Amino acid sequence: QVQLVESGGGLAQAGGSLRLSCAASVRTPSTFSGYRMGWFRQAPGKEREFVATISRNGGSSYYAYTVRGRFTISRDNAKNAVYLQMNSLKPEDTAVYYCSADGGQYLQTRESEYDYWGQGTQVTVSS
Secondary structure (H helix, E strand, C coil): EEEEEECCCCCECCCCEEEEEEEEEECCCHHHHCCCEEEEEEECCCCCEEEEEEEECCCCCCCCCCCCCEEEEEECCCCEEEEECCCCCCCCCCEEEEEEEECCCCCCCCHHHCCCEEEEEEEEEEE
C-alpha cells in the first residue's frame, strides 16, 4: 500500500515555472521502486486528465501532448519521491494536480489503471 502527499502548488504567472513534489510512504515489504508513477490534473468543471507518467526505474516517461516540451517528470527512488517540473506555464494549466501510483510494469496513461492517489495540490496560472 502507498500513501501519497503532493506539495509545491501555488500561484504562478504565465511563462513562469513551478515544481511539484510527491512524497510516497510505502508499506513494507513493498518498495517505491516497484511502482510506476503518474501525474494527473483536474481543471474546474472538467474531468481529470493525464499529464505524465514515469517508469519504475525512471528510465522511461511519457507526456500528454498539451504539456510535452514544457513539463518534465522525474523520480528519486532513494527519497521515495516523484516530481513534476512545469515550465512555460499557461493559464490553461490551472488545475488541481494529483500524484498517482500503481504496481504495473509499463507506462500507463489511463486513470483507471492507478490504484493510489494523493489529495492533490492546486496550481493557478495567471495571465
